Amino acid sequence: GEDVEQSLFLSVREGDSSVINCTYTDSSSTYLYWYKQEPGAGLQLLTYIFSNMDMKQDQRLTVLLNKKDKHLSLRIADTQTGDSAIYFCAERGATNKLIFGTGTLLAVQP
């Protein structure tokens, strides 16, 4: 079945780069996503990547996809305190289910 895994916590200093990693099991994934959840709020889409791409850049965000290893990462350049949040990786498989990882809490130290 589908499974998406992430590490639970990451701490970085303001101005450094953050890299959040995700692994998934469904080889039929069509789209992979990164969502951000701020305290007490719903999830907001940050970026997504189609499964036939290996990289996507959007301002401070870089998504890398290694389809062979089923590994997805999100790099945030020049991390700011406003980036502190929980980041969720998600995949959409052939059945159109949207499966989320456990979320990674990013703590940005001033």
Next chain:
Amino acid sequence: NAGVTQTPKFRVLKTGQSMTLLCAQDMNHEYMYWYRQDPGMGLRLIHYSVGEGTTAKGEVPDGYNVSRLKKQNFLLGLESAAPSQTSVYFCASSQILPGGPEAFFGQGTRLTVV
């Protein structure tokens, strides 16, 4: 722009009571989802729907029922609430678009079962 609206936002139930959570979207999306979010477990899919009149089980469907009688609404029912169903519930909707599908989320319903 309303997007995805969930009602209620908060609710406290006694064990054994029933309730229905309502999700409404105004984007004409085909797909709708119900998730629960628990600490350390991320979002787990309860049920989903790929169109009006259709529903399917997700990862954790037991104890819940859903209905999609109208395209814009997706209802999540708890027939006999249990403390294990204390959670934050999120509804989402999405459409497959040429530019890439995106799921829009509601603000969540915090449910406590005592």
